[in-house]
Amino acid sequence: MISFTKFKKTSGLTVSAIALACSVAMTGCASTAETTKTVDTGSFSMPQYESVTLDNGLQVNFMVQKEVPIINVNAVVRAGAVNDTTSGVSYMTIKSLLLGAGGKSKADIEQTVDFLGASLSTGSGRESMTVKADFMSKDLDTMLDIMQQVIVSPDFDSTEFEKLRQREIVGLSQAKESPRAVIGRYYNKLMFGEHPYANPVSGNSTSLAEINIAQLRAFHQSYFQPKNMAINVVGDFDVQDMKTKLSAAFGQWENTEIAVQPDLSSGLPKLTNSKVLLVDKPDAIETTFIIGGLGIKRDNPDYVGLTVLNTILGGRFTSWLNDELRVNAGLTYGARSAFSTYSDAGVFSISTFTKSSTTKEAIDLALKTYARLWEQGVDQQTLDSAKAYVKGQYPPKFETGSQLGELLADMYIYNFDDSFINEFQTDVDGLTLAETQRLISTYFPKDNLQYVLIGNAAKIADIAKKYGEVTTVNITDVGFGQ
């Protein structure tokens, strides 16, 4: 909490490692005149694991990792903010699972979990919800029992729910004290409009006030079912013993209805002009901004290639954006770009921040730097370096039991298999200079860019007008958009 660093990630919009699922067919690509240099970063492949589907359809994955005597378990559900009927209902449902279950109160659960030094938490996103725990191997029975009750038999205690709701509503106001904490929500709303991908996972203060326990129960019943879930276990355990225990805990659980999923491939926005959402924070001392457009969906076959290209543009310290805005111009502490991918769509974003007085300078420099993709393209040396970097930084993304558990969870939600890990290095190495030109012209949004600027509108409103049609909201207004 007291340290200051050379460089920090500046945006919540980062490329998920899991999104690297891809197998690019490289055979037939033209070779280039320049000599390519392939850096050997060592071999890395998916650790062994075993998958079982119980009679009720529940998929269970077991991966033994004995480095430390702990076990990570996660249960991942195919539902999220895109399934919200009232904004935030998925989020409040998963949060409420820990408010008491199977006759154990919230306090009972917390005392038991804490006493073991364990953790039990929930998370939700646009398309998935997770209950996860880690604990010492010796505490398996106790923790599995609690997880089973939380997942299958939550109480949805009304007193605790009211307290949670109140905290979440005040938390939304407090989050808006930090532009960095909320800018991604504004950006998604600007980008996706009325499409479910625009739904903020957190909900907003009005919608949270409307949600009732009946909605939570209905949401739980609709989506928390064996056929709509996977459980992933990673750590120091005996597979046979774990199979027996998980079957006993979840094998009798019955499906109730078909989980209805929205059609996310329809109704996606068409961006026909540049728009600027100016979020006024009158006491802001800097402007925090995102520029971008639509990106790619998770299963795009060019994902690995785009990851390498984005590394060059804004995905590492020596990236063009960071080099120009930070190192050369001293305008910011960090600048980056990213593709964020979902099942049926995605966004591309360039993000940074600068003091109010250099807002125009920073935006213009970001745009000018971005334009290099089309004006100059990349050279062989830069491409080789980015390929080495992407490969070299890959294995540590899957080092802990928790990381491996999340990988298995994403494999379930986004329907990919081990090959994306096992073929990753080959796919990176296969990217040619010629291929990069096709990727640039096909995928990076060039026209009709979208902007979110959070800052002091009195100082930057005239600047905002230069980039597109401006809509101004106050940061304290309910929600995250117009």
Next chain:
Amino acid sequence: MKRNISALLVLLSCWVSSTALATTVEDINTFTLDNGMKIMVLEDSSIPNANMYLFWKVGSRNEVPGITGISHFFEHMMFNGSKKYGPKMFDRTMEAAGGANNAYTTEDITVYTDWFPANAIETMFDLEADRIANLDINPEMVESERGVVQSERTTGLENSNWRTIQEEVKSAAFRAHPYSWSVIGHESDIAAWSLEDLQQYHKTYYAPNNAVVVIAGDVKVAEVKRLAKQYFGVIPAQTPPQAVRTVEPLQKGERRVFVEKASVTTPNIMLAYHVPSTKHADYYALDLLNTIFSEGNSSRLYQGLVDKQVASNVVSYLPMSFDPNLFYFFGVANSGVDAVQLEATMIAEINRIATDGVTQQELEKVKNIKLMNFYRTMQTINGRANTLGRYELYFGSYEKLFSAPDAYNKVTVEDIQRVAQTYLRKANRTVGVLAATEGAD
């Protein structure tokens, strides 16, 4: 190769059972170069990667007024050009080899972190040795880096209430010791450093005898030793830096600060109590007390403030520290709760331990939490490198990691109450309030 980490874990499994410790110190391979640079190596081939952590015994504690923040600024400048690898080439060379890096500066130390595919280790040694031995401070780079650090300072104040209020609380809690200023330094000092300041700082503090290096991952000890001698061993030692002389005078009454920030929706309170350095015998009891206060929803502060809807969030924080420092408490008010009520409730909850003590069960719980946190940290090569280095610096020897289980096990409920009574007193406290408006008299 998991032998080293297994040995550590055998040791740590004694944590809760209080049995005698197995001595496994030899599993950490250490050697010291002739120039005084100490190097520790942990072999682990679970992924084809390794890291190098360089711990420098320099932080904002070593500064004086006029050059506050220079340790952190200097951390930035260490990336901006040396004899062999000129401006920008440190990062470009490292990334082209598949590596990444970062660095952080605290009140006491500056730590450089290199993460790389293991077969790129010689490049890492070459890069680090060049900037330790031959830093070339370029005037143009200094100017652009000033803007970067000013932006870092601004974005911290824009996005973090903790940073905004902590800067003021520290300045009130310390009136003599250099912990008084924030690590990032005063705005005017950031604008004023000269090339000479930076060059002198480099010569004084970036000598090999002022560093500890930890390397963990898919490496071999013999190879590391060879490279360390070749690249680091030839860098001459320097006269050790002068000791920090100032001892903060005893605080004799509560101090208060107020910060206005218009966009703050509910008041924030920071309480800071003077406590001894990490090497003090009371550290283990204080560390467990910190865990009792704020780790998990069954913790004292969650139960007393968040669960009762007084605060939306509350944390406590006890930094590791070379000199006596502060034990922090930070609360964010729930809606409808004013600063006075939040402060009073936080203080009441803190004082309750001094008055009534803790239960044996609470103590057992936090010992389990410490053990589990240790396992989580030790899952990664970075966690291992960082932990070993921090023990070496803050406790005086990495071997203290091996006696830590025993030291934690010895802490009793009476110790917890005693340290609460000793340190968490009104006269020893600084109160910071952050709110939208202070209000008129």
